[in-house]
Amino acid sequence: MDVQAKIKETVSANRVVLFMKGSPKFPQCKFSNVATQILDACGAKFVAIDVLQDMDIREGIKQYANWPTIPQLYVDGEFIGGADIMRSMYQSGELQTLLAKA
């Protein structure tokens, strides 16, 4: 399976997916750290993919969303944004609403 198909499968099979650098316990970048803290604050269950473990995904995810940076949040298969967008959506309450919808 090529990497784009693999990413599509991952974001389709899991409701909330965060592509990040490092793991939620040991994030390797401040933006990935912020992203996991926001999801935790929302009480969201999410699947974390550490892009540092897979160069193909690390590059492939940038093409997948047409977005040059990591972290990237996906909900219901849809690209939501990076850390800045997550933060502003969290502050407005929009993210909590999105994550609460089953």
Add this chain to the structure above:
Amino acid sequence: MELRDEIIARLQPLQPLQLDIQDDSALHRGHAGNNGGGHFELTVKSSLFSGKSQIMRHRMVYQYLQDLMPHRIHALSINALSADESSV
């Protein structure tokens, strides 16, 4: 050209009504995974952002800066405002 000035010059097509660049590079010099690129926090206000989602606005900013990442810009935080919005 200083990186900061280059960022300002490159974002001119967005016709920024406001453009603030906070350079936090000194705070992050030499941390793990940093290749020497700068850390910047950008606030851009543009009437071109009106009616566009945050994703679209970020993409508009990235298109002018993407080739500087990750080598010269290691970390970039973007706050993109339309003309009638103010900073949070």
